Structure formats: structure tokens, C-alpha cells
Amino acid sequence: MERGVTTRRQLLSAMGMLGGTAALYLSMTSLGHASETQFAGPPGLSGARKGASVIVLGAGLAGMLAAYELRKAGYSVKILEYQARAGGRNWSLRGGDTYTELGGATQNVAFQPGNYLNPGPWRIPHHHRTLLHYCKAFGVTLEPFIQFNHNTFVHSSQAFGGKPVRFNAAAADFEGNIAELLAKSINQKALDEAVTAEDRERLLEALRGWGMLDKDFKYTAGLRSASHRGYDRPPGGGVNGAPIPSALYNLHDVLDPQVWTSMAFFMNHEMQTTMFQPVGGMDMIGKAFAKQIEGLVTQNAKVTKIAQDAKGVTVSYQDTQTGVAKTEKADWCVCTIPLSVLSQIDTQLTDEMKAAIQAVPYSGQVKIGLEMKRRFWEEDDYIYGGHSFTDQEIGLVSYPNNNLFKDGPAVLLGAFARDLGAFRLAGMTPEQRIEAALAQGSVFHPESYRKEFLSGASVAWSRVPWTLGCCARWNEDTRKEHY
Amino acid sequence: MERGVTTRRQLLSAMGMLGGTAALYLSMTSLGHASETQFAGPPGLSGARKGASVIVLGAGLAGMLAAYELRKAGYSVKILEYQARAGGRNWSLRGGDTYTELGGATQNVAFQPGNYLNPGPWRIPHHHRTLLHYCKAFGVTLEPFIQFNHNTFVHSSQAFGGKPVRFNAAAADFEGNIAELLAKSINQKALDEAVTAEDRERLLEALRGWGMLDKDFKYTAGLRSASHRGYDRPPGGGVNGAPIPSALYNLHDVLDPQVWTSMAFFMNHEMQTTMFQPVGGMDMIGKAFAKQIEGLVTQNAKVTKIAQDAKGVTVSYQDTQTGVAKTEKADWCVCTIPLSVLSQIDTQLTDEMKAAIQAVPYSGQVKIGLEMKRRFWEEDDYIYGGHSFTDQEIGLVSYPNNNLFKDGPAVLLGAFARDLGAFRLAGMTPEQRIEAALAQGSVFHPESYRKEFLSGASVAWSRVPWTLGCCARWNEDTRKEHY
Structure with a gap:
């Protein structure tokens, strides 16, 4: 069997990010997550030699999408998947689900029907064009993900007396x-040399208008500042309709990093509005993708070796249900196995490639879902979606964007921990994590948080057996050296 | 018939904003629109004398809500409404609707089924607690209104060469x-005296982090600024995955008032996220309210006189269908007629009250709906909801928040004009308004705006027969003097 180099090049250039061999293993992991604004419709693959075969490793979104497009182009496609579920990191935990993490701890999720935790991806920016395209093509209904909510809280243990403050006020x-x-x-x-006289006038006008300064260019408590920061009593009708302004925070507290990092967070390209989520849980996407490639996936297949020669690729794997070792051969192989796992598999990659794979750190975020008896954040605090940030380990509390105003139990994201916070929470038992999330999250909703708690579930990505981390954390140095 | 003063006081204090006589006429117009954060559940009315009657003038939300609560409290309630429709300013124009404005111009709305223009209110802030309460109680399903979208445009005829720029970049x-x-x-x-040494350090750190300055505290083109303002090519996967930063705008343009007024707009209390709209059009609220008080409303009733004496209130009105003059008597009267109309009705109000009524200017906003063949703003410009602001007469173009991603025609808000722009548009024929909206809105979407246009509808509130203006524009002076 000879493989046509031309066909291979066409394949590579047409798919843009798909690799027929190990040469482009890396980039596959980001398909559906990156590069979307360069997306201009699905790839126009063509020229498949009759009977040419591809084996795809991994039935996450990247693997399923590669399989979908390759089969459409005429290739004979098979997918090997480690889990008993397609979707990969596109995943929702629901009541009735059981999850065993590395280390052996098992959680039986007890959420009410319809409630869920999205342990992995959970929000889709408007510029992730590829994913949005396929969501529409595959019938996944999206709803707005409320990313930016002025009425959430900011909490710093070092400012405002350790009390949370509303984002709009801070x-x-x-x-x-x-x-x-x-x-x-x-x-x-002081700026006469840096700025022209005309622009100094424009700047002063802008500062007064944007910063709600008074006629003397002072920022003072009053109705003007209250119209941005919030009122002690908002303007209304009736005999008590006159608004009462609110007192200002002091400069030292306002300069706390929690304030400006929260503000900058919303201006970050990846975090800017408008964002979306699938109606019904993030895994609706994985399920819709899986439906498109029904019959192609072999589940419970643990890949142990990837070997290639002039004739093609041989993938060795173990059926994790029976323990039986098997092999699968194809002309081409598309590998979407996470680098953190791939680095432990027997491959013929060059030393340079292996170095690249090992150089990419996978982050170990921790997410914790807390089901509460009622939506006290909506009913008592007027918070509908969005995030309350804290400098505690949990990182934030995020409020559900589905079924707003609904009676009955709802699931809060009680932690989205990174770095040291994630490291600490990952080291705890699932029960200890819930307790930490309740203790820390109570800072935002002290009256209700423990009182309304029903049950929780957590995923520490460093303990997920099939990824050993959440997502590749390229930085400018590793990208330059290895990408 | 003697009216119990105690009962009357209880009624006033319980409803908070409801008046049994002309004394509180004014405040009624704002029920359901203001004072919501003081809302702590529906009023606990009680003590209605058996058979006591109330006549409510106007079947807008305020009148319907008053009628609903008063009937629940045991009063015998009737409503007189000028239009052949309940809901008042809570209104949606749909295909098949006919609307005749003052001056006689008639529009036959030609939107596709399911599409609509909300000429009046269109978004509900999270702090409008009263309205949110009754929406839930009366079964009105709400969906997020996407108020803040980083990816919309800002346009100034005086900056950026007259070209629109993306909000995030500006x-x-x-x-x-x-x-x-x-x-x-x-x-x-320059600030050593104003700020402590410690806070100067904190401030520098904050400015670098919030403003994306480099290590020398300069704001420069590069990946750091691009992560807020947007990339020429965003980071992605694949062989072309390296991001390309974007060039900065010059300071003079960035200081254009359109930029900072847009930024300040989103920080305004009334404009802050999270906001909502009813699924299916704003008039879903009026329809749900109307269902609750079915049978109480007399439509086509033009009130001509309100007279009160010791025995109660007599309201004279004309049936606009038959021309017949009629009267209605009751122990009490709740008036929700807009002040702009009330000032033309024969009343026994004190001179002081009449002066107050005439002192309140009603604004004459103009809204224009444009139905387009497809959602080119989503498909081509990646804009999902939100507003593109301009200093042209139209004021803004606002993108629909319903049925995102849907194929087929959709209605843009092609103008939300105020002040001089509204005055000019109101002076045009409906056809001329559409042409102006197309000409001005094309600045944002030059390729598609005229090409995809199907039909339009406009409402100039100064020409609405039943309000003669949109909403009362209290300012601090008029409030102090007359409220």
C-alpha cells in the first residue's frame, strides 16, 4: 500500500488543523476550541482514494469531528475511545451518574433531574466559529451564557473589611x-507635554463623563456616582421614591487586585460577551456529535502503542472490559489523545516531538457543583447568572444560566479553582472539597449557603483518569519552542 | 355613602403607590416601572368595605395591576381603557397589525410570523422586582436580554475616519x-501629595493590570493589548495558529464622546446587566396581565371628565366606536392616564397639581424596526444581541435577542432616537423614517443592510394618540418642585 503524498497534503491543508500522521498530533487537541475566527465553513475534503482508511484516537469533539468530516470525504473511519462515553472533556455530571477519580474516590451524583455540573468546558465565546457552526449543523440549541453581571460580588480577604462588595460599586x-x-x-x-491642549480638554470631558466626576472633577458620594455604583435606595415611584445615594469605598480598598482583575477579566478576549451554552447541559454537544458518527466508535479501548511504517499505522489497545489486547490498522491515524496521556503511550515520535509533548503543562482545575434547595441568589440577592470572584481557593461562585426564575433546586458552580487553590482542593476527598466550597462560598451568601445546601459533586482535573489534566496551557515560550 | 378614612389610609399605605383619589394620580404611572428594589412581595390589602367600588382609568400594566390587587382585596373593580387593546405602552407590533399615528399616517406591518418590534419598553433590569414578581406569578416566560456585547460597534462621525469600530477595541x-x-x-x-506611597504602588500595579500596560507602563500594540482590544488574527490551533496583534487607535479618536458615553452607558444603574425580555415579545406581559383581569375592562372608552364629591367619583367618557357619552361611578378612582393626556381632561385637581402635571415633559422617542432576510450581523459580524451606537439620528442599531442563530428573517431595532434625532424622525412620514434608518444603519453593515431589507415599521411616541409621549422625564428640579 502506498500513500499518496499529494492526497495527504490536500488533506492537511483542507482540514487546516487535522493531521494524517503524528506530525500534527498536537494541534488536534484544540479543534473546536481555538482558531475559530479563521473558520470559514467546513473543510472541503476530497480526493480520498477508494477504500483509504483512517483510525481516529479519542472520541472527544476533535476526534468525532475529524471522523465526521473524513467519512464525509470518502474515507473509511474508525474511532478508538478509552471511556464508555463519547464527548471527552465535553461532559456533564447529572443525578445518577457515578464518577471514580484517580486515587479511587467514587462520587454518586445526587442532583435533581435536569440539574447538572459541567466539569470541563461550560461557555462558548461568539468567536468560536467552528463549534458554533457544528452546533447549528447538528441541532444543538444554544442559550446565552451570562458572563458579565454587574450585580455579582467581588471578595478579597485583604479589602473592604473582608466583606464581599457588589461588582458595580467596586x-x-x-x-x-x-x-x-x-x-x-x-x-x-503634569501632562502638558504628553497630550495636546485640545486633547487635554477632551480628556477632562471624558473623565468627568466616564468616571462620574462632579463639576470640580471630584468623585464624590451623591446621586451622580450612585447612578453607576448603586444606591442605598434606588429612585422609584411613590411617597418614598426619592433616591438615596451610597457611600464610596476608600481608595486603598478599591485598589485591591481582586477589583481590577475582575474588571480586566471581562475585557479578556476569551471572556468577552456574547457567550453561549447548550440548553440542557454542555454534554448536549458531545451527544449531538456522537449521533452523527454512530457506529464508528469502539469504547473501552485503552491505546497502548502507536506504530507507523510505509504501509500505514498500527494501533495496539486493550479492551478495558475484557482485558483482551487488540490491534487496529489503517492507512492514516488522527490522534486526539491528550498530550498528558500520549506522553505515556509507546510511540515512534521523534525526540523533538516527545520533548514538545512533555513540555506542555496541563492545568489541573477543580470544579465543584453545589445543589441548593432554591435560587436564593436570584430571590434574595437579585443575581441572575454571572460570577462572584474571591481570593479564596474556590476562585469564584458562578450562578446557573439555565431555568432562571425557576422554583426548586438548582446547581451553583461552587468552585472553579486554579493553581494553588486547585492543587489544595484536588488533594482533598470529595467530601472535604464540598465542605471547603460551602465554607468559602458562604462569604457571599452567609444566610443561605449552608441552610439551602442539598448535595455536591466535584471534579479535580488532575485526577481525571482519561486526561490527567484539563487543558493544554501553552505560553509564549513553550509555543515558540515546541509548537 | 360615606367613605371610611381609615380604610383609605390603609389602602394607600398598603399599596404604597396606589391612590384612591387624585392625590396620588401621578405615582400610578410608574407602578411596574420603578421602585422595584423596595418591592417585598405583593401588597397585603385588606379591610375593603363590602361592596366598595373602584374605577381604574387605563388598562396599562399599572391600571391592570391595581385592578388585580384591589379585586383580590375585595373591591368591586372596573377599568376604562381608551384603546381596543390592553397593555398600554407594553406593546409589540407584529405582521398584520395596523397602526395609525397622529397626523393620520397608517402603517400596515408586514413582518414574518413570530417577528416583532417593541415600540415601548423592551428590556427589564434585574432590579425591577415588582415586574419580575408578577411576570413569574402570571406565567410570563423571560429570557436574557443581551444588553452588553463587547463585539458591537461604536460609530462617531467625528472620529476613526467616520468608520465604525468595535466596542472592545475602542x-x-x-x-x-x-x-x-x-x-x-x-x-x-504629580500625585505624591494626593496618594500615599503604598497606594501609589498599588495603583501602578492596578493600572498595568487593568490597562494592559507593558513593563514600562506603556500601552502599546502587541499581544498584551490585543488580548483586550482584539487581534488581527486571534490565537488558534493549526499551522497558522500564532496570533497577530492589532494596531491601536490614536488618542484623539479614542477620546471621542461616543467612546466614553458608550462605556458609561453600560455602567448606568438602569442599563446594568442582567436584563430580561419576555419570550415572544414584550406584549406577552400585557397579555398575561389582561388574562388575570378578564371581564373588567371596557375598551374604546375615551375619558372626558373626572369629578369627585363626598359620595365618590364620577367619570365621564365617550365610547369611541359609537360616539355615545357615558358615565361610570365608584367610591374610589385610580387614574393611570398618562399625564400628557390627563392634562387635557376636565378634572377638579388643584392648581398646584395641574401645574405639576404640566411640568412633566414626556419624551418623544422614535423606534424603527427593520426586518432583514437573514441575520447577517450574526453570520457575518459575529454580533449576537446588544447595541451598536452612533451619533446619527437613529442613535443605535440593536440586534435581536430572540431566536439567536435562527435562519430566515429577523427584526433589527433600526433606530432608538431621542431628543433632536427623535424630533426629526417624528416629523417624517413612516416611509421616510425607514429610508433614514436604512441610510444611517448602513454605516455598520454596508454590505448587507439594504440588500437584506424586507420591510419596516416605526413608532414616534410624540405621535401616539393615546400617550402623546413615551415616558415621564422627571429631573431633579421638577421632582423637587412638583412630585
């Missing part, structure tokens, strides 16, 4: 103080 | 320049 005070200080500098002639 | 450059200039001032010791 952000308004940050902007107001910045505006006042810059206006003062301008009026003190 | 806002990032505004913040970056502010941060750089303030950092420069601090490093030049």
Missing part, C-alpha cells in the same frame, strides 16, 4: 478614582 | 491610554 469606584486622579494631574499641568 | 484603547497617562503622572511625582 468598579464604579475604581473608575471614579482613576478619573479623579488623572484629572488632577492634568489640571496640575 | 474601550480597551480608552482604558489603556487612561492607565498609561495616570501611570506617567504618578511616576512624575
